[in-house]
Amino acid sequence: MTSISATESDRRRLTASIKQSLRALSIQLSLLNHQVGARAGLNDVDLDCLDLIARHGPISPSSLAQRAALHPATVTGILDRLERGGWVVRERDPADRRAVRVRALRDRSAELVRLYAGMNSSMSGICDGYGAAELAVLADFLGRTVEAARDATERLSGE
Numbered sequence: 001m002t003s004i005s006a007t008e009s010d011r012r013r014l015t016a017s018i019k020q021s022l023r024a025l026s027i028q029l030s031l032l033n034h035q036v037g038a039r040a041g042l043n044d045v046d047l048d049c050l051d052l053i054a055r056h057g058p059i060s061p062s063s064l065a066q067r068a069a070l071h072p073a074t075v076t077g078i079l080d081r082l083e084r085g086g087w088v089v090r091e092r093d094p095a096d097r098r099a100v101r102v103r104a105l106r107d108r109s110a111e112l113v114r115l116y117a118g119m120n121s122s123m124s125g126i127c128d129g130y131g132a133a134e135l136a137v138l139a140d141f142l143g144r145t146v147e148a149a150r151d152a153t154e155r156l157s158g159e
Contacts, residue, residue: 022145036115041085045070049078050087050104050112058091058101069157 006014030044037047045068052067053059059067065075079102082088087108093099113120127135 032116032119036112039115040111042082042087046078046081049075050082053082053088053102054104054109058093058103060093060099060101064102069153 033047034044037044040047042050049064049068052064056063056067061075061079062072065072068075079088079090083090086105088102088104090100090102093101130138
């Protein structure tokens with residue numbers, strides 16, 4: 001990505017285009033996740049929670065509820081379904097035997113990796129078209145966008 005001198009109207013147009021593209025991406029990823037979940041026998045929120053557990057686990061049910069912006073009772077039902085499906089296991093926390101931690105089971109994760117393989121391959125191909133400096137800018141932008149979305153979610157869930 002080269003540095004371009006842009007007028008204020010160019011910046012507004014480009015910013016609007018980025019926002020529209022992010023909305024379109026959100027919809028497409030939601031549709032992809034729905035298809036993956038359907039093939040894996042998981043509903044959308046269960047797949048989201050499984051992803052959170054895989055990324056941040058082992059995790060306590062209350063931490064999962066907070067990260068997912070869900071009521072703890074809702075998370076209990078989700079964990080029950082994920083455990084019955086062989087996706088996660090609840091274990092005692094070694095640091096506090098009274099506490100429970102949830103861990104994703106690797107045996108089942110290979111199924112999800114297979115279902116996402118097409119998208120992951122496409123993403124690798126897209127990234128191959130960018131230099132290291134451009135990838136750093138994209139990674140920074142996406143990381144900051146994730147943080148903004150997390151903040152907006154927390155504000156809405158706290159209302």
